[in-house]
Amino acid sequence: MSPTERLAQLFSDFPGIGRRQARRFVYFLLSKDRTFLKELASTLQNIQDEVLQCQHCYRFYTKDKSSSPLCPICADEHTDHTIMLVIEKDVDFENIKKTDTHAGRYFVLGGSVPILEQDPTKKIRALELIAETKRAAKDDGLKEIIVALSANPEGENTTQYLKKTLEPLADKLGIKISVLGRGLSTGTELEYSDSDTLAHALKNRG
């Protein structure tokens, strides 16, 4: 295979990128000057050397001179370590952070559990979450786990699995498990709302 074809193939593995757009990326790179290509290749190298994964929450973070094995949020004493927000992936972290309403820490599951999945521990860091819950309860006084997953079937399946898995431990350790509130999302017109959302919105009225 020629390097252009191989490159198109690699790009078509990128999320949301089909064969056609992968080829456009290749032609885009060919038409750019060499500086761009060089910087792209060297930045990819740097990523391998300078990005670490937090030993508590599994988020990716950039290595700094402190050489801490923890991400800035897990290492920060101003973080409210008694509340742990469980998210599917790193991008979700940025979205939650932007809301400025969560002062606690995070935990990245690394995926979600498809309906009918036999072995969820292959898809998400369920065992790691249990271990970290135990550690955080002991070391940090963990009080609440917020399961913050998508409101679609796979997200809800994952939420159910986590609740079932964590509850015995949480009960024993006095940790509350909560989930994101359901209702009308911003911009929703009542006329086009589904029954499920409306039922939640009515029940959670306030």
Next chain:
Amino acid sequence: MSPTERLAQLFSDFPGIGRRQARRFVYFLLSKDRTFLKELASTLQNIQDEVLQCQHCYRFYTKDKSSSPLCPICADEHTDHTIMLVIEKDVDFENIKKTDTHAGRYFVLGGSVPILEQDPTKKIRALELIAETKRAAKDDGLKEIIVALSANPEGENTTQYLKKTLEPLADKLGIKISVLGRGLSTGTELEYSDSDTLAHALKNRG
């Protein structure tokens, strides 16, 4: 103007119908057999004679032999008359009804209040709502008003206006005013949620 042009003009007043589709409607009617056209015209006549507007909630309903000036829900003694759900328009009623989670009565505002509107009473039945609130408090023991409007700017503006308008009266009469819960709507993926919705979902977690 020819009758076909006039008909197209009338159809283009219909919600969501542009000039092009209005003309398609006309050609559709021309190509149908005369029976269809006749029944359409006569059903339009019937509507004028047989559909009434409820004197309590302003919903449209079909006249029956009881000749009640109230719609079936307002006339029904099994309805929970202590809870009144305020909606923008008749279609919203059907959506709420499908959820099977509201056992109370309704009130149709007949519109919403645009931002910067000088005289909201021209756009919605605000005065009628106050009168009906007084009557229902006295006659039916009204306890709660649920303002169930869209979560978009115009809906939220209307909700604010209603709260401000109703609160003095509601306080005096011991009526609670509530609004639909905000949060993730069904199907929402966390990654594509806006900050406002996420902030609500976090605050309303449970």
Next chain:
Amino acid sequence: MSPTERLAQLFSDFPGIGRRQARRFVYFLLSKDRTFLKELASTLQNIQDEVLQCQHCYRFYTKDKSSSPLCPICADEHTDHTIMLVIEKDVDFENIKKTDTHAGRYFVLGGSVPILEQDPTKKIRALELIAETKRAAKDDGLKEIIVALSANPEGENTTQYLKKTLEPLADKLGIKISVLGRGLSTGTELEYSDSDTLAHALKNRG
């Protein structure tokens, strides 16, 4: 069934209108004042009385004082009666007319022939087209039939059927059968063109 339900049912037969929008139409009419409803009903009546179908081209047209059994274009001596443009439906006529590039007459098929249809004469005015071709050849010196149908599978199937059906007669009468040109339509970006369109555009280059 109540008149509102019946009306919603009739509207849901309209082209492109689902059950939900049909109900919105009903509520829209209920909320309009009675004048609108009355005029809509009476215009529907007028349509039945004042719209005729042309005996040559089958287009619908509004009756005028001339009481001609022909539409204004078929009755007009300035029309080029030697060229007949065959279209699927009345709306197509307006689109072609707007281009100002066809000075001839029309013929409305009234439908198209689905792939695998056993009896095309049930779907389109094929027999009427043959009769009209004979009449127009004799009376008006018809020289060309332009088959102006959609470039989708059903349109192309109809074109093939018409060509096969008309050719023996057209050959005998010295009438040319042509079809609309294929190639890039306005706004087409080369990068997103399908192979078939590009092949036509290359072949028809000029």
Next chain:
Amino acid sequence: MSPTERLAQLFSDFPGIGRRQARRFVYFLLSKDRTFLKELASTLQNIQDEVLQCQHCYRFYTKDKSSSPLCPICADEHTDHTIMLVIEKDVDFENIKKTDTHAGRYFVLGGSVPILEQDPTKKIRALELIAETKRAAKDDGLKEIIVALSANPEGENTTQYLKKTLEPLADKLGIKISVLGRGLSTGTELEYSDSDTLAHALKNRG
């Protein structure tokens, strides 16, 4: 700036990629194993070394052992070198090739001329096209130049500019300049066609 932020910035320069998707790419790469990242970086290196630009048609092609300064099509004696198809960019080449209707050679403009552009030679290889036309007329007996650009305003502006620029030379050398045919593209429904397309389709009927 951290390497992850820098990488997201580089990706957001890619065609059709916004800031959000650029970040998703970064997280995608972080979650992949190191082999993928390594191969991506090394393939980017290879591209720099192994991809050349054809000296006749300006297409990119992969270097092979022949070390020809010409792309496989320009170097191939089975190519019809008397017909040159002018395209905007490399991707268009693949689309045309798939149609299997052009046996000739290509020329890549490298861009298009925006309306009101003062100096088109900065946007496209206009001077290179003139030089190559002279060379090909002399060496290869060039007979026809097919200008194969998009049917949108910028594409048509570029076509007009090329025609005006090439015509004196083409006339002198006996070279025909043609453009892609216009008309209904595959899948077009007559009802939704614009006037311009319909006018072309009628004029180019056959």
